[in-house]
Amino acid sequence: MKAWLSRLTADLPSSLTSCEDLARFELAHAIPSVSFEFQHDPALGEEFRISRKENHAVCIAGGSAGILYGAYALIRNFLEGNSLPDHLESSPRYSLRMINCWDNADGSVERGYSGQSLFFQNGKLSYDPFRMRELGRLMASVGLNVLCINNVNVHFPAQLLLEDMLPDAAALADLFRPFGVRLMFSVDFSQPMRHGIPTADPLNPAVLSWWKETAARVYSAIPDLAGFLVKADSEGRPGPFTYGRNHADGANMLAEAVRPFGGIIVWRCFVYNCRQDWRDTMTDRPKAAWEHYAFLDGTFADNVILQVKHGPFDFQVREPVSPLLLGMKKTNLAMELQLAQEYTGQQIDLYTMIPMWKELFEELPEENIMSVAAVSNLGNDENYTGHPLAAVNFYTYGLLAWNPAIDPRKAVSSWVNLTYAFSPEDERTLTDLLLSSRRTYEKYTAPLGLGWMITPHTHYGPNPSGYEYDLWGTYHKADRNAVGIDRTASGTGYLLQYPDDLQRKYADPETCPDLYLLFYHRLPYSFRMKDGRTLIQRIYDDHFEGLAETEKMSRLLLTLPFPEPDKTVISDRMQRQLHNAKEWCDIINTFFHRLSGADDLHGRVIYE
Ligand code: GCV
Numbered sequence: 001m002k003a004w005l006s007r008l009t010a011d012l013p014s015s016l017t018s019c020e021d022l023a024r025f026e027l028a029h030a031i032p033s034v035s036f037e038f039q040h041d042p043a044l045g046e047e048f049r050i051s052r053k054e055n056h057a058v059c060i061a062g063g064s065a066g067i068l069y070g071a072y073a074l075i076r077n078f079l080e081g082n083s084l085p086d087h088l089e090s091s092p093r094y095s096l097r098m099i100n101c102w103d104n105a106d107g108s109v110e111r112g113y114s115g116q117s118l119f120f121q122n123g124k125l126s127y128d129p130f131r132m133r134e135l136g137r138l139m140a141s142v143g144l145n146v147l148c149i150n151n152v153n154v155h156f157p158a159q160l161l162l163e164d165m166l167p168d169a170a171a172l173a174d175l176f177r178p179f180g181v182r183l184m185f186s187v188d189f190s191q192p193m194r195h196g197i198p199t200a201d202p203l204n205p206a207v208l209s210w211w212k213e214t215a216a217r218v219y220s221a222i223p224d225l226a227g228f229l230v231k232a233d234s235e236g237r238p239g240p241f242t243y244g245r246n247h248a249d250g251a252n253m254l255a256e257a258v259r260p261f262g263g264i265i266v267w268r269c270f271v272y273n274c275r276q277d278w279r280d281t282m283t284d285r286p287k288a289a290w291e292h293y294a295f296l297d298g299t300f301a302d303n304v305i306l307q308v309k310h311g312p313f314d315f316q317v318r319e320p321v322s323p324l325l326l327g328m329k330k331t332n333l334a335m336e337l338q339l340a341q342e343y344t345g346q347q348i349d350l351y352t353m354i355p356m357w358k359e360l361f362e363e364l365p366e367e368n369i370m371s372v373a374a375v376s377n378l379g380n381d382e383n384y385t386g387h388p389l390a391a392v393n394f395y396t397y398g399l400l401a402w403n404p405a406i407d408p409r410k411a412v413s414s415w416v417n418l419t420y421a422f423s424p425e426d427e428r429t430l431t432d433l434l435l436s437s438r439r440t441y442e443k444y445t446a447p448l449g450l451g452w453m454i455t456p457h458t459h460y461g462p463n464p465s466g467y468e469y470d471l472w473g474t475y476h477k478a479d480r481n482a483v484g485i486d487r488t489a490s491g492t493g494y495l496l497q498y499p500d501d502l503q504r505k506y507a508d509p510e511t512c513p514d515l516y517l518l519f520y521h522r523l524p525y526s527f528r529m530k531d532g533r534t535l536i537q538r539i540y541d542d543h544f545e546g547l548a549e550t551e552k553m554s555r556l557l558l559t560l561p562f563p564e565p566d567k568t569v570i571s572d573r574m575q576r577q578l579h580n581a582k583e584w585c586d587i588i589n590t591f592f593h594r595l596s597g598a599d600d601l602h603g604r605v606i607y608e
Pocket of ligand 1: 102110111152153231270314342
């Protein structure tokens with residue numbers, strides 16, 4: 001990450017106070033041989049239009065942020081060795097392109113794998129202004145425009161962001177403004193109860209008044225605050241259900257409070273029964289979001305955005321796109337991704353996400369999805385992302401949020417080029433490794449749509465029965481005959497939440513793509529896959545292949561000329577990934593061998 005910045009220019013002076021100032025500074029340092037002119041047109045907003053003048057100067061037209069994004073587009077292009085375009089126009093596909101940090105006021109980061117918080121320490125806002133400018137620059141350089149700095153699980157005293165911390169938060173917002181980045185705060189739905197209001201019932205007038213006064217105070221300190229992010233009635237967080245109200249009641253009340261200031265409410269849809277009884281086969285966790293929200297379509301205020309995790313579970317390696325994203329046509333929606341590698345290798349194992357995101361974006365309808373959000377993978381480690389190569393996910397997320405049509409290879413090789421300036425051959429090698437890393441991880445962990453064979457709570461390493469008799473609703477129900485959950489009409493009925501064409505695609509195990517097979521179907525180990533192999537053989541083969549690919553990846557990766565300190569960190573993490581891949585392969589294959597009694601056709605080592 002830092003390497004990409006150092007290719008950009010010299011350190012940013014603190015005196016830059018506007019997007020145009022910043023754009024001028026960046027261009028003058030990165031492309032000194034060319035003269036640039038700006039044509040400020042507020043109507044263009046974030047859009048930019050680049051053209052050549054007769055005097056050969058390059059003109060960037062746009063609103064303030066548009067000029068900045070145009071400047072970074074030119075710089076990226078130029079540093080990658082391309083000539084400056086005579087004409088280029090671009091505007092973002094999604095208007096809000098957000099980073100959600102899960103940072104706690106005590107300085108810890110929930111699901112953080114790259115150090116402590118960049119924003120908090122000891123219950124207070126505490127940040128290094130230099131690093132904040134670096135972060136602003138990282139975000140602006142790939143078009144990201146909203147930063148929510150605190151965890152959706154709002155632990156005391158992060159609530160104080162609305163109170164005691166407000167002056168410091170306002171100073172932080174000032175730091176990010178020249179980068180076109182607006183702050184957002186996660187709020188606790190029950191917050192009025194800390195202030196003498198006996199209830200948080202969204203239909204109680206005293207509650208609305210409290211939020212209105214609070215919003216007025218917050219917006220007078222930070223007039224361009226993007227709004228509030230809310231996790232309610234989820235995993236123990238307070239919410240409208242306590243009062244017999246629904247989530248439109250809750251979200252619309254908050255929306256009314258921020259409306260006078262142009263604020264929005266981003267309301268998460270990660271609501272499910274996390275106290276499930278594994279004996280109960282009627283409750284199926286992936287159905288939960290739809291059951292809680294679909295009937296409310298059309299009832300949310302126009303400044304509410306429902307933020308929906310991309311899949312119906314929780315950021316597994318492979319999940320189908322959430323039916324809510326396809327079905328709620330009269331509601332503003334944001335798709336939520338997770339850069340933090342919670343289930344995907346914890347920034348130890350290589351896992352480049354853009355191939356996965358592309359699959360998801362291709363499924364989305366055009367109309368009502370206006371925003372994207374991603375859980376941050378940043379922390380205060382020197383390189384920001386723990387694993388230096390995990391930065392590719394931050395960078396490519398920005399490019400994709402701007403333009404979901406971008407070619408994944410182009411996006412990844414752009415990052416490789418800007419970060420390491422390798423020879424074309426080494427650039428290709430690293431790009432290939434990164435692009436294949438997700439599929440490799442999927443093979444050695446829980447392929448074929450299984451998911452959830454991971455160690456409970458820490459979410460790293462294999463534990464095939466770890467979640468099996470637990471309360472989180474994430475079961476595979478493997479026994480000696482079969483594995484997987486039937487989610488078709490004859491099973492839990494989850495598939496019925498989808499449009500007809502998708503129902504047809506997934507309903508029949510003969511036509512359901514292998515990658516989703518055990519997510520939708522419960523099948524015997526003897527089931528014949530499309531390629532003629534049995535299911536059990538395919539499980540063994542995928543795991544052995546995943547391990548072999550990791551070994552090959554390790555050999556190739558270590559031939560690349562990474563500079564220090566990246567070289568040492570990458571090599572150390574690769575060793576840990578190799579160990580992890582072997583654990584997964586051995587434990588999952590042994591688990592299924594013991595259950596099924598089926599031998600591997602190729603006689604490879606499976607432990608008894
Ligand atoms: C912020 C998963 C994670 C939790 C996270 C939650 C969420 O359950 O394990 O750490 O909490 O998702 O997205 O709210």
